Amino acid sequence: TQLLEQSPQFLSIQEGENLTVYCNSSSVFSSLQWYRQEPGEGPVLLVTVVTGGEVKKLKRLTFQFGDARKDSSLHITAAQPGDTGLYLCAGAGEAGKSTFGDGTTLTVKP
Amino acid sequence: SAVISQKPSRDICQRGTSLTIQCQVDSQVTMMFWYRQQPGQSLTLIATANQGSEATYESGFVIDKFPISRPNLTFSTLTVSNMSPEDSSIYLCSVERQGGETQYFGPGTRLLVL
Numbered sequence: 001t002q003l004l005e006q007s008p009q010f011l012s013i014q015e016g017e018n019l020t021v022y023c024n025s026s027s028v029f030s031s032l033q034w035y036r037q038e039p040g041e042g043p044v045l046l047v048t049v050v051t052g053g054e055v056k057k058l059k060r061l062t063f064q065f066g067d068a069r070k071d072s073s074l075h076i077t078a079a080q081p082g083d084t085g086l087y088l089c090a091g092a093g094e095a096g097k098s099t100f101g102d103g104t105t106l107t108v109k110p
Numbered sequence: 111s112a113v114i115s116q117k118p119s120r121d122i123c124q125r126g127t128s129l130t131i132q133c134q135v136d137s138q139v140t141m142m143f144w145y146r147q148q149p150g151q152s153l154t155l156i157a158t159a160n161q162g163s164e165a166t167y168e169s170g171f172v173i174d175k176f177p178i179s180r181p182n183l184t185f186s187t188l189t190v191s192n193m194s195p196e197d198s199s200i201y202l203c204s205v206e207r208q209g210g211e212t213q214y215f216g217p218g219t220r221l222l223v224l
Binding site: 031033035039040041042043044045048086088090092097098100102103105 | 111150153202212214216220
């Protein structure tokens with residue numbers, strides 16, 4: 001069974017601070033996705049990383065896929081209240097199924 | 111991407127009753143999935159909805175409790191049968207895109223069983 005561990009589980013910061021969320025596994029994934037979910041909504045895809053060592057930037061968000069494709073990180077620069085939500089990483093698995101991490105609940109206070 | 115709608119968006123039900131949740135996609139997709147999620151927590155896969163054949167259930171989920179239909183490539187239903195308060199949760203459908211690497215989610219159905 002493939003498992004993804006996310007840390008931290010909860011994060012509460014002030015507007016303007018930086019943060020990093022980690023997603024780790026002992027398994028290799030062909031790709032990894034990051035989602036953000038706001039209350040009352042379904043998860044929304046932020047990015048897919050495919051290549052080991054890949055770095056993708058989405059405005060203030062930087063995503064990195066580990067060289068061995070077992071781990072990933074999400075770094076947010078100068079966090080804003082609009083970044084508040086549940087962040088989920090997911091690794092692509094067999095038969096189209098994904099393995100989801102436990103989630104990181106981020107609260108950015110104005 | 112894909113545009114996915116779910117009905118109902120939320121419901122309050124009495125124990126012992128059943129609720130059918132609908133999932134509609136704006137384009138044909140091969141793979142559709144049903145998940146359960148407690149608020150603020152991660153997603154648990156219930157089953158894969160297969161078009162033209164029975165759904166494939168994950169460990170801990172059975173067809174009698176969660177019957178699934180997939181009559182075509184754009185639509186699926188999940189029924190939560192003989193509900194108990196423990197079934198109170200958010201139910202999400204998703205579809206696979208980009209060669210199996212990415213899933214897109216519906217807005218979810220919030221179920222409260224009294």
